[in-house]
Amino acid sequence: xxxxxAKKPHVLVVPFPVQGHVxxxxxxxxxxxxxxxxxxxxxxxxxxxKLLAAAKLxxxxxxxxxxxxxxxMTSIPDGRRPEDDPNDSFILLESLRDSMPRSLTxxxxxxxxxxxxxxxxxxxxxxxxxxxxETAEKMGAEPVIFMPASGAGLTMLRHLGRLVDDGSLDSNGxxxxxxxxxxWDDIPAWRVNxxxxxxxxxxxxxxxxxxxxxxxxxxxNRIKWLLGNTFYQLEPAACDLNPNFLPIGPLLEMNRxxxxxxxxxxxxxxxxxxxxxxYGSVVYxxxxxxxxxxxxxxxxxxxxxxxxxxxxxxVVRPDLANGSRAEFPDGxxxxxxxxxxxxxxxxxxxxxxxxxxxxxxxxxxxGWNSTLEGLSNGVPFLCWPYFxxxxxxxxxxxxxxxxxxxxxxxxxxxxxxxxxKTKIEMLFSNDNMKANALKLKELAEESVNEGGSSYKNxxxxxxxxxx
Numbered sequence: 001x002x003x004x005x006a007k008k009p010h011v012l013v014v015p016f017p018v019q020g021h022v023x024x025x026x027x028x029x030x031x032x033x034x035x036x037x038x039x040x041x042x043x044x045x046x047x048x049x050k051l052l053a054a055a056k057l058x059x060x061x062x063x064x065x066x067x068x069x070x071x072x073m074t075s076i077p078d079g080r081r082p083e084d085d086p087n088d089s090f091i092l093l094e095s096l097r098d099s100m101p102r103s104l105t106x107x108x109x110x111x112x113x114x115x116x117x118x119x120x121x122x123x124x125x126x127x128x129x130x131x132x133x134e135t136a137e138k139m140g141a142e143p144v145i146f147m148p149a150s151g152a153g154l155t156m157l158r159h160l161g162r163l164v165d166d167g168s169l170d171s172n173g174x175x176x177x178x179x180x181x182x183x184w185d186d187i188p189a190w191r192v193n194x195x196x197x198x199x200x201x202x203x204x205x206x207x208x209x210x211x212x213x214x215x216x217x218x219x220x221n222r223i224k225w226l227l228g229n230t231f232y233q234l235e236p237a238a239c240d241l242n243p244n245f246l247p248i249g250p251l252l253e254m255n256r257x258x259x260x261x262x263x264x265x266x267x268x269x270x271x272x273x274x275x276x277x278x279y280g281s282v283v284y285x286x287x288x289x290x291x292x293x294x295x296x297x298x299x300x301x302x303x304x305x306x307x308x309x310x311x312x313x314x315v316v317r318p319d320l321a322n323g324s325r326a327e328f329p330d331g332x333x334x335x336x337x338x339x340x341x342x343x344x345x346x347x348x349x350x351x352x353x354x355x356x357x358x359x360x361x362x363x364x365x366x367g368w369n370s371t372l373e374g375l376s377n378g379v380p381f382l383c384w385p386y387f388x389x390x391x392x393x394x395x396x397x398x399x400x401x402x403x404x405x406x407x408x409x410x411x412x413x414x415x416x417x418x419x420x421k422t423k424i425e426m427l428f429s430n431d432n433m434k435a436n437a438l439k440l441k442e443l444a445e446e447s448v449n450e451g452g453s454s455y456k457n458x459x460x461x462x463x464x465x466x467x
Contacts, residue, residue, distance in 0.1 A: 007117040009465045010038045012108065012141065014100075016126040016148075017047040017078070017092065019263050019289035020367050024148050024229045025126065026261035027251040033070035035462050038118055040072045040111065042104070044096070048075035050263040076103040090205060093128070093212070101135045108139045122465060124227070127154075128212075130219040145220055147228040149368045149389050150396070151238030151247060152187045153196060154228060158242065159183045160217045173197050173210030186237035188400050194391035227461065229372065231447035231454045234440065246457040250372040250444050253351050264289065267345040270313050270353065277311050277358040283424060284353055284379075285363040286315035288370060291386035292322045297414055299329050304420025306332060310360070310428070311341045315348050354379050361427050363407070366393040375403060378441035380433040382407050382423050384415065403437040405430075 011032055015025040022043065029039045043051065051073065079099025084091050104123075112119040123136035124144045133143035147154050163169045168181055175181050175192050182189040193200045197209035220226055229249035232239045239247050253261065274282060283305065287293075293301075298321055305312045320326050336342030350370070353359060354377040362374045363382045371393050374381055381404030383394040397404040407415050407423050427433065447454040 008038065009121050010040070010111070010118045011465065012040050012042060012104075012111075012120045012123045012136075014042045014104070014123065014125045014129065014132060015047075016128040017044045017096075018089070020369050021126050021128065021148050022047060022051075022263055023261040023369055024249075024251045025124070025146060027253060028124070028146065028227070028229075028248075029071055031251070031458065032462070032465070035466075036070065037462070037465055038070050038072070040074060040120070042107065043073070043075050044078035045075045046078060047263060048073065054262050054265045074107070076100065076107060079103075090208065096129060097131060100129065100132065104132065104135050105139060108141065112139075127157075127216055127220070130216050130223075133219055133223060142225070143223060144225040144227060145223050147226065147230075147245075149196075149229075150371075150393060151228055151230045151235040151242065151245065152392060152396070153368075153389050154220070154226075154245065155183050155187060155238045155241050156190070156196070157213060157217050157220060160214055164214075171210075172203050172207045173213070174200075174203070174206070184237050184241060187235075188392065188395035190392055191395075194395075196389045196392075198388075225461070225464075229368065231444060231452075233443040233447055233453065234375075246461060248454045248458045248461070250376045250448065250454075252373070252376060252448075262347065262349075264317075264347040266347050266349040268349055268352075270343050270345050270348050271356070273343045274313065274353065274356045274358045279357050280360045281311055282356075282358045283308065283310050283312040283361055283363060283382075284348075284359050285312060286348065286350065286370070287320070287365040287384065287386065288367045289317070291365050292320060295321050295327060298326050300414060300417045301420060302328055302332050304415075304417035304424075305342070306336060307417055307421040308424040309341070310424060311343075311358075312336075313343045313345070313348065313353065316344050316346065318346060351377075361424070366390040366397060368393060371397065372444075375401070375437060375440040376444040378434070378438040380404050380427055380430075380437045382427060401436060401440060403433050403440065405433075 013025055013029050015022045026041065029041050033039045077099060079095035080091065108120045120139065120141045122142045122144055123132065124146050125132045127145050127147050130145055136143040167176055170176050173195060180189040180191045197206055197213055199206040224244060226245045228245055228247045229251050230247045231249050232247055239245060305314065316326050318325050351373050354362065354373050359379055361382055362379045363384060364370045364374060365386045366383050367390055381397050383397055383404050384407050385391045385394045394406060398406055405423050405427055407419060409415050446452045449455060
């Protein structure tokens, strides 16, 4: 079907249903809506309910209204059976692939028939669900792929076929020759088991995810519009190597005091706690929405934070201890509370935390959203990657940008309390890393301000939508 020329542009936005993919696309939706363009944001039912619940339950004086100007929130079924594990990403991906094309077709037909002047003219989809580009085209809408991870990750995807053909990767996506693989001199190399699809203990599942990556390669090489949450000055080589790529990041909350893109209720009491702490004194600890740890590792982290003697704000999700609520070492909570050095919350308003003047450093899993949010606020990192692209993001942070240190596991895979304490001390005494982080903050601000690289790229996209 030919691309619909609607009287008024109407954009359908479809994220992959996990926190780290929903948030940047919600931020992008707000930016598009700010230009007077109608946006329909489509989540699977479980994510839609979480967005509504998080907005209502966030502990803040401000009430958040998800039905914003020019944005309509709606939901579709996720296609899973009652007996499916709700935490299994592979099952979710397969069920979405089976059910989402039909669900979106029905939704687009309903929208188009209800208001012929505002037919869906464009579908922006997460790169993980790139197969929806075919659905968009069949419905007469222009498909646009959004890359929520780094430009380097996109560059790797573009080169997969070549890397298999030249014998660098096998059919499972494992590195064949040497200990690392590189696609360009100015992009950090990927070491063994650092590739996005790497699951070395389960090669069957790894191959499934690698095959998904190969399918993504074909789509991004034929698609006209490809947007990314990065900026040129941060990843110039990666941006130059992707000719149809528009970096429009960093995507940040437009109004940090009122808007939120979280699917978790945010405990804003930590902000008043931070107000009481000296400038540049607090260690912020958060591992995103998916990472889990053994109770032994959590004990080491707790004791390492205590040993550092620094104030800390620690996000401890209810499922952080391998799916269960974490326990703390005997007397730990009493000691840190009595000294006033520790604040523990289930979830924090991260951008507002990272922009607080009391924050000194960020102990992070190095997810791309967290990476951008940290460097956009001039905060150096202590890196603790968990899986997927987080290892390569760590390479960027520590080796190329030089704004962080690795917290290194021992021979048993445990990051000890001593290692944690030592790295905190090293980072607090390293003025160069703070200076480097502040330089990246300036570059990030310049990129999104009027006349900046990301600002111009976004204007190009908006003008295309309006034509």
